[in-house]
Amino acid sequence: MRTHSERYFPYVLILPSVIGTFLLIVFPLVYSFFLSLTSFHLLKAQSLRFVGFQNFWEVLHDPAFWVALKNSLLFMVVVVNVELVLGLLVALLLNRASGGQGILRTLFMIPMMFPPILVGLQFRWFFNDQFGLLNNILLSLGIIDRPIGWLVRTKTAMPAVMFADIWQNTPFTAVVFLAGLLSLPVEPLEAALVDGASPWQRFRYVILPMLRPLIFIAMTIRSLDAGRKAFDLIMLMTGGGPAYATEILGTYTFRRAIVDYQFAYGAAISFIDMVLTVGFAVYLYRQLLKGRT
């Protein structure tokens, strides 16, 4: 009974999305790879010469690239882990809290939808060396006797940027875990209670194993978002400085491709960045599927 046009119905439905994605996402990414094999320079667009893998070769011998890669990894590992632990803690607190859970939860959700660039603004102001709130508080309490340039000192800039990211994204992990806690079956917990399990034992052997899939999902999403969000945040807070202290792959790409006009070189860096993140995404996705079956 199915007519010809009906068999193609689902394909008609997905066709616009497929064409659009191909034109505006897939093709540009392939084109970017092609550009990274040339000598393309933003100010000398006419002199396009094919140079093979020379840009990649230079990137791999560029000390600043390795610093940026190290910083990207460090940033991701630190913020994701801290956010998972703090998020779990906050979720357990909120779960036990008596009145006003709904309001508390609504207010919790506010910062996580902020554009990271806005979070960057708030914390650039907070950590400002002259009039920033943090220095103001520490000075009035007599903890320090002269203002500290949090964002202009190499030792404190990275922790300050991480702090801003943790501030924004801990509510995300917390809300995910809270959703998990609220939907946990009560029987295993009651059984543990009857068997005389201590609060720690209940958490360690009953709650934590049941939350494991959610922890993995939250970790996957945060690990993949980390680089993108960090770019916006760092561009506003430090621009990658001081002296590469907060330079990540994204900010280094911007510095080379746009600020220095070395477009092809920047394209090579961003291609490596993309292969690493997308590869990591596929790996985490496989793990996620494995955990489900």
Place this chain on the structure above:
Amino acid sequence: MKSRRKRERVVAALCTVFAVIVLVILLFPTYWMVQTSFRVGREINAFPPVWFPREVTLSSYIKLFGSPHEEASLPFREYFRNSFLVALSSGFFSIVLGTLAGYAFSRFEFRGKRNLFLSVILMRAIPGLALGLPLLVLFKRVQLVNTLSGLILTYTMLNTPFVIWLMEGFFADIPAELSEAARIDGCSRWQALWKVDIPLAAPGISASAIFSLLLSWNEFAIALILTRTPASRTLPVGLFDFVGEFFIDWGGMCAAGTIILIPVVVLTFFIQKWMVRGLTFGAIK
């Protein structure tokens, strides 16, 4: 037994207190930004800090947007209009594309379905610049650099996979029997979709629309590369204008931040019910 219940109540009260403390830490930087935007210059730079503003002024906002008596000294009216148009248009187009494709993924069997979640995740993993750089070169050729259309096209396709995935879940929540009944009554597939499934999925569609709108409103990296004129820049890139200055006008910057913030807070309030679902791409319902 009684003492245990008492102890439970004490624990619950303590947890509430801690939760409130966490909340204060969470909301304070935002409060500080908003109140900075209403302050007069000497209170912004005061030491020790002025906790509650004694004088309130709109001068930072007038600098950005102008007033009936004064010209704006910065093009934030344009930035606001650009952000608004780009978010609304790309939100609309990605909803149209994503709803259609989401319906296909939810109701029909075909190849490549299983990897949809993967494609959404991959899309989120692509660094903004990796896409922004080639688009700059390609858009230059077709005169889409420094245009709102260029941004709208890009954001539409960036958000579509996300909308597809959300809509797939929302359509799966609607029993397929309803549109099948309509089909038996003589509706075509398009009519069944338009008259039965889409109205039933309306709450899901509006939630996806708001998520998509917020993604476009918040985007910075690609807009930074593709828009270099006041006539095409969006608010996040406008905010970045302040950064290059030798002396940062904190009042103005905080006012711009507050303007970006308002729609985000309002829209977040509307979608809080779907927050977990949206932020985990439907992996958790």
